[in-house]
Amino acid sequence: MKILLINPNTSRGMTEGIAAAARAVAAPGTRIVATQPTFGPVSIESHFDEAIAAAGVAEQVRLAAEPPDAVVIACFGDPGLDAAREATSAPVIGIAEAAFQAAALLSTGFSVVTTMTRTCVMAERLLQRYGMHHACRGVHGTDVPVLALEDCSPDTLNQLEAAARTALARDRSGAIVLGCAGMAPLCRTLGERLGVPVIDGVAVAVKWAESLVSLGLRTSAHGDYAPPLPKPMAGWAGALRW
Incomplete structure (x- = not known):
């Protein structure tokens, strides 16, 4: 089982610390792949920071090298949660x-x-x-x-x-x-x-992610969590288009 663990800020040290905490509770056979956006704030401490970080979460879900079995958003504001659920059928859990x-x-x-x-x-x-x-x-x-x-x-x-x-x-x-x-x-x-x-x-989200995957449950694609409609995207977001 692969869990994509996204730290929505751009602090590599914090990403590594969160990943270590996640791996400490993960079951044998669960692989924690920790990542962070390629842009955005080094910490999230305001509405402005959170708005940019949400786009970074969407980026990481959309550009994942291989589809994850589940996604954990490791920021207490749960930035980009709904966008991530649109972007993947894997369960997405905010901490x-x-x-x-x-x-x-x-x-x-x-x-x-x-x-x-x-x-x-x-x-x-x-x-x-x-x-x-x-x-x-x-x-x-x-x-x-x-x-x-x-x-x-x-x-x-x-x-x-x-x-x-x-x-x-x-x-x-x-x-x-x-x-x-x-x-x-x-x-x-x-x-x-x-x-x-x-x-x-972080620990709770990892264990719940494992449980949902083991139960064969996925994010609903019915209604507002259906994949976004294909459309052109300008600037840096061009790579994220459907």
Whole structure:
């Protein structure tokens, strides 16, 4: 089984870290092929960054060297999710959607601990979209820059732990969702320190991808997830045309 793991930003170090976390939970026989767009922001910390990153996700799905059995979008904003589902019949899983649903299975209410405070509203909109806003009791920004997670210092780890402890107490939550793919390598440590379920969407998405593939389930091509209509595309997007 081949899972195409797309880091929507252009940080090679982060792509490698996310890939390592994915391979750590993958079943024997699952091949994780990690990639990133050829263009776009080095980190995704705004609506502007996310808009460009979404095009990068579509690029990577469209130009994959061989068709994957499943696709995981490893960014907490799930950028380009619908476009990716149009572009392939393979199951496409965004890590935010996967993490929210897993957390709701493990607790009656969960909190999200993310990076920049300005991105909290983006997570809140996803919760509304996925119908998970009633299960989430709070979204907490730490103002830890995304790239600070590449080589996470003890101080940064302690800052994330402190934010999670505050969230658990203030929100009366039973679980923590990590709001950035770059936090994936920290999941086990934070879980041990906090003593509650700590959910990394990368790991959950990989396991769900494996399950959907093993069940023979594919993305529906009926209606709005049908392949895009063939048409000319200008400029750099010319290579992506149908």
